[in-house]
Amino acid sequence: MLILGIETSCDETSAAIIKADRNDNKVKLLSNVVATSLSLHAKTGGIIPEVAAREQIKYIIPVIKESLKVLKNPEKEIDAIAVTVGPGLIGSLLIGVETARTISYIWKKPLIGVNHLFGHIYANFINDLPSTIDHLPSAAPEFPAIALIVSGGHTDLLLMEQHGKTKWLGGTRDDAAGEAFDKTGRLLNLPYPGGPYIEKMAMGINKDIYNFPRPLIDSNDFDFSFSGLKTAVLREVQKTRVLDNKTTAEICYSLQTAVFDILIKKTLDAALKYNAKSILLGGGVAANQTLRNEFKLKIENYPPAGGLKIELCVPTKSLCTDNAGMIAAAGFFNYKETNWQKITVNPELYFD
Ligand code: KG4
Ligand code: ZN
Numbered sequence: 001m002l003i004l005g006i007e008t009s010c011d012e013t014s015a016a017i018i019k020a021d022r023n024d025n026k027v028k029l030l031s032n033v034v035a036t037s038l039s040l041h042a043k044t045g046g047i048i049p050e051v052a053a054r055e056q057i058k059y060i061i062p063v064i065k066e067s068l069k070v071l072k073n074p075e076k077e078i079d080a081i082a083v084t085v086g087p088g089l090i091g092s093l094l095i096g097v098e099t100a101r102t103i104s105y106i107w108k109k110p111l112i113g114v115n116h117l118f119g120h121i122y123a124n125f126i127n128d129l130p131s132t133i134d135h136l137p138s139a140a141p142e143f144p145a146i147a148l149i150v151s152g153g154h155t156d157l158l159l160m161e162q163h164g165k166t167k168w169l170g171g172t173r174d175d176a177a178g179e180a181f182d183k184t185g186r187l188l189n190l191p192y193p194g195g196p197y198i199e200k201m202a203m204g205i206n207k208d209i210y211n212f213p214r215p216l217i218d219s220n221d222f223d224f225s226f227s228g229l230k231t232a233v234l235r236e237v238q239k240t241r242v243l244d245n246k247t248t249a250e251i252c253y254s255l256q257t258a259v260f261d262i263l264i265k266k267t268l269d270a271a272l273k274y275n276a277k278s279i280l281l282g283g284g285v286a287a288n289q290t291l292r293n294e295f296k297l298k299i300e301n302y303p304p305a306g307g308l309k310i311e312l313c314v315p316t317k318s319l320c321t322d323n324a325g326m327i328a329a330a331g332f333f334n335y336k337e338t339n340w341q342k343i344t345v346n347p348e349l350y351f352d
Helices: 038-044 049-068 090-107 118-124 177-187 194-202 227-239 243-272 290-301 324-331
Strands: 004-008 012-019 025-038 080-086 111-115 143-152 155-162 165-171 278-282 311-313
Touching: 004 049, 004 090, 004 177, 004 324, 012 038, 012 049, 012 324, 025 049, 025 090, 038 049, 049 090, 080 090, 080 118, 080 324, 090 111, 090 194, 111 118, 111 324, 118 143, 118 155, 118 278, 165 324, 177 194, 177 227, 177 243, 194 243, 194 290, 227 243, 243 278, 278 290, 290 311
Parallel strands: 004 080, 080 111, 143 278, 278 311
Antiparallel strands: 004 012, 012 025, 143 155, 155 165
């Protein structure tokens, strides 16, 4: 079957076509078009919802048209439409959902509402081109799996027993991991969004000079807290007379190390507790190469002899950040039709 995916939950406008058959355990991406208004938000140091939505109104139709170019007769060939219904910015979500329901009505196609957060997990169920494979195994992830979603708005750990059977284990009590990077990036005069710039700055450093706190690392639950790190960085910035390149790079390295230590420790604790066969990473922060490498290293060297028999699954970097391919994949594996008249956006959508 062919599914058209539509994603507009934040500042991206994306449409994708996936191909999958009933017994497939991974979907094939035929197209995945992403338009972003990031450069506009970089000017203001953060997303202004109104600005994002106005851009999305301009992009949505051309983006969908572009994604459909891989098909000869889209109206005939498409079997269903999957669209993000939440969480996200209400104005942005409405653009995707209203467009999807219109196409559903005109083309008489089933509509599937998708939770954006599950979308990030399902980026791991997309069969990618060999040239872009990183740690992505060719077989589908095995269950039970532990999923770590690390994005700009969320940090969550989930146990996945099978498709459609998940249990939320814990999440951040305050800032998300990506949000911590974006906020500290601003303190360090780095462009928005901070995450990729912090990664770049940290690259030449290999010593954790600042040893920032690791909140909740030994809390024996699966909750996270990153807002204190922002304050810790602010204190260092205030102490420093001149925030030169070297100091900024050292702060970035220490910050990244603290955040990743916590993410990896909690995820491995969950994987051991629930006898997970795989760990699935997803969300913009999972595009960070240091995090990908560290996860792999910790799994291979835990405990010192032998390592853990857990497969680490990480989507290709372009599938870590928001895209419609992952939404279409989530729709395929959790196929549940919603009437076009009944579908609604839910900006506060979380996990059941
Ligand atoms: O998943 P995403 O595209 O959007 C949300 O759903 O939030 O994630 C965006 C977040 C931002 O906070 C950004 O700073 C972070 O992902 N990010 C990174 C990297 N690339 C994006 N964080 C660390 N290292 C990166 N390379
Ligand atoms: Zn996202």
